[in-house]
Amino acid sequence: MKTIAIDRLPDLAQALSKAGYRVVAPVDEGGVVRLREWTKGLALALDAVPVNSVKDVLFPRSEVVARFALEESGGFTPAPLERSAPKTVVLCARPCDAAALSALDAVFNWDYRDGSYNARRAATTVVSLACFKADEHCFCTSVNGAPDGTAGADALLRPADGGKKLVFEALSDKGRQLEAMVSDGQAVPDAPAALKRRFDSAAVGRWLASNFESPFWKEAALACLGCGACAYACPVCHCFDLQDESDKKECRRLRNWDSCGFGLFTLHASGHNPRPDQSARWRQRVTHKFSIYPQKFKTFACTGCGRCARLCQAGMAIAETCERIEALGR
């Protein structure tokens, strides 16, 4: 059995760093826990779900996808593009973040394969930390997940001996490559966080597939401000915009995160907007996650991390919407 004392996690981070990995871990930044590049001396913050997710590592918020040198005459020449895919370990990812990876892999690889995503995915090892507690926004057990779920993870750290130690379980070849950095030991694993299932996601999907025009949507979306925070924090949301940014000498074609909650998202040049109001946009968000995605990719586009609800300034919660939908379907 491989074990590590929970207060020695920075030592593991340091060993990984020495072995040439970039280490990304949850760090407390003035009261906000964020997944970010770990550097020596930083403590790992394990008590709260980080505000951002592993998505940030694989699919950056803003990325140059094409580059052109601009000429004074008005012409241009394509410039080479450097692909950045540093060897990375995400240490103490949440199981709900790791579970999101299969959903991201699916969209970035159906038919057209996204090389920059795949390069980073191949270079990234995900070490999950099983959750020893859940908060009121967590609902992974409603979307086929679990506080100690292993889906998408290369290794799992399981709290043991009353939270004093962590048991390291390798789950893939990438995970096994880290085994040597953890000592042999003995510990008794703790029970993972208990989390009651809040809704039946399959039943929600069935209702969504045939209730596109339901009056439910008008009322369900009333509070939504259309700020897009939910999509930015979501470990699965991957919608993006492409925009050119240029100065006199160079144009960078950027892929930036976007959100189906924004009014401009689907606006046609003609002025027509297929989703003209917030209710149509909220319907798209919920339907995409619980009906369209499962139809296309055999997985929900939601892992129950609860980040969207934790951040929403208007009190919108997708789990609550799903509970109401399940009740409508009964």
Add this chain to the structure above:
Amino acid sequence: MNDDLYKPFLMRIESARDEAPDVRTFRLKFADEGARAEFFGRYRVGQFGLYGVPGEGESTFCVASPPTRADYIECTFRKVGRVTQALQDLEVGQALTFRGPYGNHFPIDSWKGRDLLFIAGGIALPPMRSVIWNILDRRAEFGKVAVVYGARSVADLVYKQELAEWAARPDMTLVTTVDPGGQTPDWKGKVGFVPAVLKELSPAAKNCVAVLCGPPIMIKLTLPVLAGRGFAPQDIYTTLENRMKCGVGKCGRCNVGSVYVCKDGPVFTLDELSRLPAGDM
């Protein structure tokens, strides 16, 4: 396939012509033979692309020329926003970026031996023009060919030279019409809305495929005319447009219900469309 999804082809504008107010056609040449061969190895009629000006961005529209003319591609587009403005500001000899071909295509090989009826309104002729020329370039494989094309006014009709050419061809029928009030003193075509003109023509549905593209109101009023003539929903085709950024099924904005217009479309039969939520279009 290249996994650098946003790397465009470089195209040079070989020629350009104005079609109607704010509507312009470019003939574009590939920068090298490898790129040309790569494109035409994949291109099927009905597919679309993203045309771009570095510094301004990319804009989505159809390839308006057929795969049977494999030296170049043509596109016809209206100036409506920042990118289309920048594209129209380009001059012959200048370069632009192009990604494609993307999406599905019109299954013209399955139409062999059948009669074909094309119905287009306004700026919706370009996506159909590639199909029409593709059919005409392989004329012997198909039955009768008829085109019904309407626009608000004579000035708004695109491809006027080609309309004259089609009108003169003995192996096809062309009916052009303009909305009441849109005619000029020397206008020889019909005056009236497309659905009414179509009704007057009373096309035979037997062994016929209808291809329909135009503004929503034209589609809405034309479909009952086709249904009244006995056209089955699986024999009526159209091509959809939605706002797109990636063109490759990732950026998430072009879906109608569970269908991604950029990958599952843009070509759909009426039968397929009827299963999509109308409220998402």
